Amino acid sequence: MLEKVSLRFRGSCMMLMQRSGDSVEFLGSCFLVRSSGYLLTTARAVATDAELLAVPPETDDRYPSLTRNEVDPIPVEIVAVDREHDIALLKLQPDLKIQMPADIIGEPDETPRGAALMSIGIPFGYYRVHTVLAPGSVLAGRARTANGSRLLIFDRRVQYGDSGGPLVRVSDGSVIGIVGGLFDPEHFGGVQAPEGVHVHPNFSYAISIEYASELMTAQGI
């Protein structure tokens, strides 16, 4: 099942980068949501004036070099941003026709606690190396932030660079959220650990995909 879902998302999760002089800088992950080239990511990842680029992963299964530095970026533009809920809708500039399922959007509210999940992202920005799956996780809970944003909490430690990737329900391969980051207990008002207790949270949160659906509907896509 995981292998199948993994193949379904093969190639659809990309690195998001910005042009910086002659080189490019890694910003996080993003993923294809429509065959016409629309991408989703977080709003915070695109809070820049620089030119945005997406870099698709290698889709063959060889051993790419860890020391290779060239990338093959595709220009993207910002279509719409929902800063309140931290969602951004982008579009690949070349008019590509990509093979992918018509609708990968799932139903976060209908996903029960304990449902198997996997998140996909590009930890540490390893181009050509891996679009990594983090399976073995379940929906641990839901929460609403101070500004009303709906969050999905899952019991898996995401890494730097994973932010902006999809949170996928394994049973049907649908996307139920956009990965935000680690679920830091202090930031979200949890109980503070006593002095001397070291906290390394291994929970992460995703922004409910509903906000992305609303953003796309508002754009007529």
Place this chain on the structure above:
Amino acid sequence: MLEKVSLRFRGSCMMLMQRSGDSVEFLGSCFLVRSSGYLLTTARAVATDAELLAVPPETDDRYPSLTRNEVDPIPVEIVAVDREHDIALLKLQPDLKIQMPADIIGEPDETPRGAALMSIGIPFGYYRVHTVLAPGSVLAGRARTANGSRLLIFDRRVQYGDSGGPLVRVSDGSVIGIVGGLFDPEHFGGVQAPEGVHVHPNFSYAISIEYASELMTAQGI
């Protein structure tokens, strides 16, 4: 399977708190072991003179607010404590009739290495937010401490607040241990890592449920 076991324990894992003036302080996790309102937790969690309270989780599947602070605590009293093995038996004070299986106690000695486990607890004390599952773990080993306590070791990083929750065997949904905490290699006499090697253990231990069974038998329950 995980969804099913998750539902079985829905609502039975609670926050343990103590009254502190006008407010309440989080102590850890505890869980229902009998429909008559008996709870298990660790002895160290109840080493206090303050009034003890249990706070059951929300059992609906909505998005509770992260900023909501009121809790709805139920008074509990200590029935028996086994300090040597770090087990405490509590009882909810109101005479509640709770729907739950007659016996959820499993057989730790019959559980083979490699058996799928999940632990349940309330990391960081997030009230109304999640009673989090940590599945994807297996029984990694057993150990006996210097004072003879039987420990079950599982390959999952529990968090601050998870201590006192149940360690559940996935195949039959039975409780085989009470979560203790992280398996700190230095504390338990493992080999010390060489200078410069940073250790973040991702193994945890639970106290064998046998001691809880003995405590309950001694109380005639």
Place this chain on the structure above:
Amino acid sequence: MLEKVSLRFRGSCMMLMQRSGDSVEFLGSCFLVRSSGYLLTTARAVATDAELLAVPPETDDRYPSLTRNEVDPIPVEIVAVDREHDIALLKLQPDLKIQMPADIIGEPDETPRGAALMSIGIPFGYYRVHTVLAPGSVLAGRARTANGSRLLIFDRRVQYGDSGGPLVRVSDGSVIGIVGGLFDPEHFGGVQAPEGVHVHPNFSYAISIEYASELMTAQGI
């Protein structure tokens, strides 16, 4: 499935140690690859002039004492070392006849991304306590280092002491790699996290088992 694979490797993963005066020092993990007593580990683990020893695990399922210190070591000698790819082939000195499958070597190149894996090792060198499984992981990617070594990347945090153990494909119980260590993004040329972002990688790498096969073929075994 995990329980079955766990049994298959029960007893075959050992502690590698070196004699140091009257005591022994833990070096890492190693594992049986042939019933005639051949073992595999990393080259770096055996970069010592001291006498090498292997300590097989307890194979019964009791609760061994955490405070017991005596070990029952078996002398081993180095048969061949491939420093470039960090592989070493050892042999138990007593002429033991061990029951194990004729060939446990798998095919790393034929293992798809997303395939379920488990790694086996002895974290923190807990003798008699556990030969720990780390299941719930998948093949996350492949990479080639600057010197051409083929690495398998899996989404699981290995511990100090796990290095030298086998990386096993769950579906057929075959070994596809030898566990190297944590996949440190800076060491391998990944994007550096911004100032203030704390990175605790939860990815690990294994050296492709192909190099071990070549080493064994060269030795006529």
